Amino acid sequence: MNLFRRLFGKPSSDAPTPPQEHPVQLTTEMMSDAPPEALAQGAPIHTRRLGPPKTFATSNRRVRYGINSDIGGRGNNEDSALALMLNAEITGAPPPIGVFMVADGMGGHQDGEQASSITTRTVAQHVINEIMMPILEEHSPNADQKTVPEVLVDAMAAANRAVQDQVPGGGTTATCAVLRGDLAYFAHVGDSRAYLVSEGNLELVTRDHLLVRRLQELGQLTPEEADTHPQRNVLYRAVGQTEALEIDAATRRLPPLARVLLCSDGLWGVLGDARIASILAESPDPQEACDRLIAAVNDSGGTDNITAVLIQMPD
Amino acid sequence: MTDSNSTKHMNQPPSNALSVPDGSLQPGQVLQSRYRVLGIIGMGGMGAVYQARDLHFPNVTRLCAVKEMINMAQDQQLREQTIRNFERESEILATLNHPAIPQVYDYFSFGDRAYLVQEFIQGRDLEAILNSTDSFLPVEQIRQWGVEICEVLSYLHNHQPEPIVFRDMKPSNVMVDHHKRVRLIDFGIAKMFQTGVQGTMIGTEGYSPPEQYKGIATPAADIYALGASLHHLLTRRDPRLEPPFSFDQKPIKAFNQNVQDALAAVVMRALSYDPDQRYASAEAMKQSLEAASGNVVAAAAPASAPVAFGAPPVSMPVVAPAMAGAKAAPVSGVENVTPIWSFQVEDAIRSTPLVYNGIVYAGSYDNNLWALDAKDGSLKWKFATEGGIGSSPTYAGGSIYIGSSDQRLYSIDVRTGKRQWNLKTEGKIFTRPSAAVGLIFVGSDDGKLYAIKPQASSGREMWAYNIMTPIRSSPVVEDDRIYFGCDGGEFACVDVSGEPLWRFQTRRRIMSTPLIKDGIIFVGSDDWHFYALDIEQGYPIWRVRTKGPIVSSPAYGDGKVFFGSADGVFYALEAMGGREVWRYETGQPITSSPFVYKESVYFGCADNAVYSLHAKSGDMLWRFQTQGPVFSSPVVDNDTVFIGSDDKHIYALQA
Numbered sequence: 001m002n003l004f005r006r007l008f009g010k011p012s013s014d015a016p017t018p019p020q021e022h023p024v025q026l027t028t029e030m031m032s033d034a035p036p037e038a039l040a041q042g043a044p045i046h047t048r049r050l051g052p053p054k055t056f057a058t059s060n061r062r063v064r065y066g067i068n069s070d071i072g073g074r075g076n077n078e079d080s081a082l083a084l085m086l087n088a089e090i091t092g093a094p095p096p097i098g099v100f101m102v103a104d105g106m107g108g109h110q111d112g113e114q115a116s117s118i119t120t121r122t123v124a125q126h127v128i129n130e131i132m133m134p135i136l137e138e139h140s141p142n143a144d145q146k147t148v149p150e151v152l153v154d155a156m157a158a159a160n161r162a163v164q165d166q167v168p169g170g171g172t173t174a175t176c177a178v179l180r181g182d183l184a185y186f187a188h189v190g191d192s193r194a195y196l197v198s199e200g201n202l203e204l205v206t207r208d209h210l211l212v213r214r215l216q217e218l219g220q221l222t223p224e225e226a227d228t229h230p231q232r233n234v235l236y237r238a239v240g241q242t243e244a245l246e247i248d249a250a251t252r253r254l255p256p257l258a259r260v261l262l263c264s265d266g267l268w269g270v271l272g273d274a275r276i277a278s279i280l281a282e283s284p285d286p287q288e289a290c291d292r293l294i295a296a297v298n299d300s301g302g303t304d305n306i307t308a309v310l311i312q313m314p315d
Numbered sequence: 316m317t318d319s320n321s322t323k324h325m326n327q328p329p330s331n332a333l334s335v336p337d338g339s340l341q342p343g344q345v346l347q348s349r350y351r352v353l354g355i356i357g358m359g360g361m362g363a364v365y366q367a368r369d370l371h372f373p374n375v376t377r378l379c380a381v382k383e384m385i386n387m388a389q390d391q392q393l394r395e396q397t398i399r400n401f402e403r404e405s406e407i408l409a410t411l412n413h414p415a416i417p418q419v420y421d422y423f424s425f426g427d428r429a430y431l432v433q434e435f436i437q438g439r440d441l442e443a444i445l446n447s448t449d450s451f452l453p454v455e456q457i458r459q460w461g462v463e464i465c466e467v468l469s470y471l472h473n474h475q476p477e478p479i480v481f482r483d484m485k486p487s488n489v490m491v492d493h494h495k496r497v498r499l500i501d502f503g504i505a506k507m508f509q510t511g512v513q514g515t516m517i518g519t520e521g522y523s524p525p526e527q528y529k530g531i532a533t534p535a536a537d538i539y540a541l542g543a544s545l546h547h548l549l550t551r552r553d554p555r556l557e558p559p560f561s562f563d564q565k566p567i568k569a570f571n572q573n574v575q576d577a578l579a580a581v582v583m584r585a586l587s588y589d590p591d592q593r594y595a596s597a598e599a600m601k602q603s604l605e606a607a608s609g610n611v612v613a614a615a616a617p618a619s620a621p622v623a624f625g626a627p628p629v630s631m632p633v634v635a636p637a638m639a640g641a642k643a644a645p646v647s648g649v650e651n652v653t654p655i656w657s658f659q660v661e662d663a664i665r666s667t668p669l670v671y672n673g674i675v676y677a678g679s680y681d682n683n684l685w686a687l688d689a690k691d692g693s694l695k696w697k698f699a700t701e702g703g704i705g706s707s708p709t710y711a712g713g714s715i716y717i718g719s720s721d722q723r724l725y726s727i728d729v730r731t732g733k734r735q736w737n738l739k740t741e742g743k744i745f746t747r748p749s750a751a752v753g754l755i756f757v758g759s760d761d762g763k764l765y766a767i768k769p770q771a772s773s774g775r776e777m778w779a780y781n782i783m784t785p786i787r788s789s790p791v792v793e794d795d796r797i798y799f800g801c802d803g804g805e806f807a808c809v810d811v812s813g814e815p816l817w818r819f820q821t822r823r824r825i826m827s828t829p830l831i832k833d834g835i836i837f838v839g840s841d842d843w844h845f846y847a848l849d850i851e852q853g854y855p856i857w858r859v860r861t862k863g864p865i866v867s868s869p870a871y872g873d874g875k876v877f878f879g880s881a882d883g884v885f886y887a888l889e890a891m892g893g894r895e896v897w898r899y900e901t902g903q904p905i906t907s908s909p910f911v912y913k914e915s916v917y918f919g920c921a922d923n924a925v926y927s928l929h930a931k932s933g934d935m936l937w938r939f940q941t942q943g944p945v946f947s948s949p950v951v952d953n954d955t956v957f958i959g960s961d962d963k964h965i966y967a968l969q970a
Contacts, residue, residue, distance in 0.1 A: 141854040142820035214559045218588050220525040236558050251892040
């Protein structure tokens, strides 16, 4: 016997009467979803009317981010990247805290890969231990704790020592942003970059520690001459190269919907500011934006590794 | 030769030439049947340098230096270029005749090697001398070396038919022989100077001038490199380890106090990034160096050399404590301005006056609140309390509010100077009352923050928040929240109904009154630190350590926060990140809180003076001497500065 009849057919007289349900008029759409046998039977199909579908639009209530590191035109990927965001709805209502980083390694063999990786791990560990853990352990703010800039100085110094010990001769750039609430704390060495994007404006937050950039500042080279100078890749500061590492630092308050882009020179050196700005403007989703930036470099035939981390503030 | 795949490399201090083997000649080998190799002295630009003995003088030991050039170039064109370079050096040297330049004895070549035989110099180079000790070398010694090097550079630059530019001036290329005379070595890259010819960049990074990276090498380049060498010798800071072209950020005296200003000025002028700003000749530099000796007064060189350093448009500040040149007082500026008026009271004034509606109100330790006419200092009224007044008055709604060490908060009718009411606490009051949301907030030594509702003839206590330790930091109200510090070291945030919101714990008392700007709280502590705290939850954004307690309350102006410390220094820091923009050293503790008005910032000091500094640069504009320490703080209104002193006077000064 047909299943539907058994379930929905007339009950025997001493069985409880099933609740009388209004047989739903089968509309064309519903009928196309119904199994063919049922339709063939001609039996009324009792289904419940679906409510209007809920739409969940992309939420802008939280910090979002994208991260992508690509081998690009090289034989191996010497770049490293990291993105970590902590949101906690707990007593004390701590602000959201995040750490984001890009590092571009250099040196023979595997040295570049090792140097950038060690640096990224070391800095992230310091931020997690000294900034995030106190929040999770519910310490109220006091002067015994280090401030974020102080933690970053120590973290970079530790990374510097680690690279010197474990990868002698290796070095790396390092551009890091720690986010707490709406304040971004930057720590930076080398020629990877941090950009602040707000209301369509792209602003370079970091300074390239390149010899040619210094010559440009002194008016000795034009930007074009700098880009083609035989020593355009010469860095005067990098992690793992000297005993005492001096880093650059900055603090910025990020307005709603502002974005921070961290990237290696494999990205900014190929695309340039205008192109980066337009790709970002076309991509509301931060991960998609990172992916598109990298694809654009690959399409242009870049010869270096390509890395981007994009932070997007809520509205 | 663009190589987009080129690997990044660090700007390392040059190590020995790695492309040539470590010396091909062995001790005992004899060259040209004349020169017996004794050992390696070092590595030159193109190969090893050996010590050898001239066998043509069998009865004496005549030593010589044999410089070897091994032609490693694969490329034919490069081979020929290299040979030409070496021959050129030999020829140049052979024609030179100067006591500071080693004599050339011989030159020969065979196969892919060439040799230059020179006078052997017994002695050490300047880099080795510097590295042989950890302390500063005698300044006079360095100055003298500078003079001698200028002499030989002058000789080279005046060479006929064409000047010779040394191009590789650095401490390791200057030897001091056993007669203590300077000898220039390693002419490996010296070339005849031809105007406008651009070659590839050769030279030791760190000592080379900016234009040398464009391939331009003129006598001015040697002068820069000499300046860089002297800077290194005087400060012990190796320019190869520093960011390129950062001499302008490294004033010599900041590292070595033994260096006279005149000598430092000569070196810094030679280091001008613009070649036209340097000395026009080595001879001119020599004269300035000679004049800079301690003996000569009023040197020929200008007192402050007019140099324009290309300051980098730094978009990111550096974290390491800035060695910003400390300005010793006084740099420039007027001494002893004349006050517009002064008024004598009966004891010290240690608080900030209030100016309202043409009247200056100032509390004194003589127990009185004085009301004076702002224009001429004539007395309007005085209000007597029963204890010394060490805090500032506030105006709100027709009344003047003032706390006294008699434990009371007074409400005074602003028109008549008569008391409306007072409220007694259980401790002395040393904080300035704050008026907001219809209430008066004041802290007392009894450990409580009071919220008082002023009424016609009485003040009603609405609530009191007990923080348990005396409150000397005046409460600041913003957006329905009250912020203040206390003697227990806590900085607290309480809402206008008295509910605690958060606390930030420091290690010592907080006596400084906070400043709130752009969502950041700025406050100093007795624990020597100046803090920038987040307004929402009180965690520190940045902090700066001074060398003494900070009692002074900060002021804000043009993106900077200003405050003084008991360490005698007045600080101007960037508000966002805490980077030091400038500092002004007075030598005596500063507890006075600064006031920013138009282009200037004003404060008092324990050295009895009231200072007016230029807010942007920290240059002193004027200084007013009182007869006692100035622990109180100024207020500026209508181009007049009002401030009290321990000498019992209230002064009105022209801003």
